[in-house]
Amino acid sequence: VHFIHDTITVDPENPGKPGEPINPGKGSAVYPDGTDKAGLTDTVDRTISYKMSDGSKAPASVKDSLTFTASKEIDKVTGEVLSTEWSKNQDFKDVVSPDVTGYTPRVKTVSNKNVAHDAQNIDVVVIYDADAQKAKVAYIDDKTGKTLKTDSLTGVTNAKSGYTTADSIKTYQALGYKLVSDDTKGAEIVFDNEDGKDQSYTVHFIHDTITVDPENPGKPGEPINPGKGSAVYPDGTDKAGLTDTVDRTISYKMSDGSKAPASVKDS
Template sequence: ANDQAFTVHLSHGTITVTPENPGKPGEPINPGEGSANYPDGTDKTGLTDTVNRTITYVMIDGSKAPDAVHDSLSYTASKVIDKVNGEVLETKWSANQDFKDVDSPSVKGYTPDKKTVSNKNVAHDAADITETVKYSADAQKASVTYVDDKTGKTLKVDNLNGVTSAKSGYTTKAAIDTYTGLGYTLVSDDTNGNEVVFDNDD
């Protein structure tokens, strides 16, 4: 007589871990003796990613720049684990995201090289982003007019060109010396004899 032969088929159960229901790496998945352990990367830290962005503003002439802007995007993963052997069968990360556009602050008399900083379609595993916006000084003009108070006539006009907050290298001394040498006396000098510095009013 033949012995009876019975077969029992078993499949591997799975468990899905998320940041809300994470695993505990190195600890048993199942209650049974000798159970497989949760693998690395299944705890909350392993199931979340952050991409940081820093926007730095720099004035090319070394003057005071606007404060840096810091922001970040957060991502989450779900992982399917084989409960019998502890293998990760599938990992799904949340979708790519966009950083919000940041308009470069307006600084009177200066122009930024980027009007807006825009970082789109950023993946969970992207490197941290550093953006630098450089401001150049705008062109500025100044003029110095010499007037004869007795006749009301303009003796001469010196036109100066430069950039915001820059020194012109110009003082009134040479011209005043010339006119006093011709018998004029100084009534007033708006520059107080100081070097003319360009303003920030374009």
């Protein structure tokens, strides 16, 4: 009488029970380790994390996974695993990096293909770089309508420029200008996230005035203001130019030629 060893195939839908008998007969071989549902299933997890180069808030992470199954042929007499066949390699779905206004991801699309059941879990970090930004500040003379100067600034999204209008305003005030308005309100300019659109600010001035009189005269030819290149006091603003004298002389004459009273002079 000849026999061969019968076999049994297990898979996640029909798993074994490791350590328990394969056959009903007394002394049967038992199911080996790795023949339960867990041992017949592999999962490869993928986590895509997003990170902003400047530390600002990033998009939420994306997590997904692939599940693989195996079928094992077992010798029913010995309990030996004769063969193991895993499901074929799989592809993760491509994930397009989310749009973040003013930032550009270093990886546009995360793609993981031909992943095997025994692959390590996948961790991908996508870094976003801040986009280049520009700003300009124009200083305007409202009396003439002319632009005194324009400062151009360059930087990146959400970065501080290190620039305020304070020093320029002081410079123009020292030349006799009076501040009317400042779009920046004196605050440091911070670059926005609008790609392709430069930030624009204006600072407006009018011409300030000074009043001179004999008690507070000017000095013709000398600077009016402390700033370098200041206008000078014009002629006629010194004490002499601010003072006029009208003299009056009253003379007396006698019709008969006799001695008359002394003249009276005032001014």
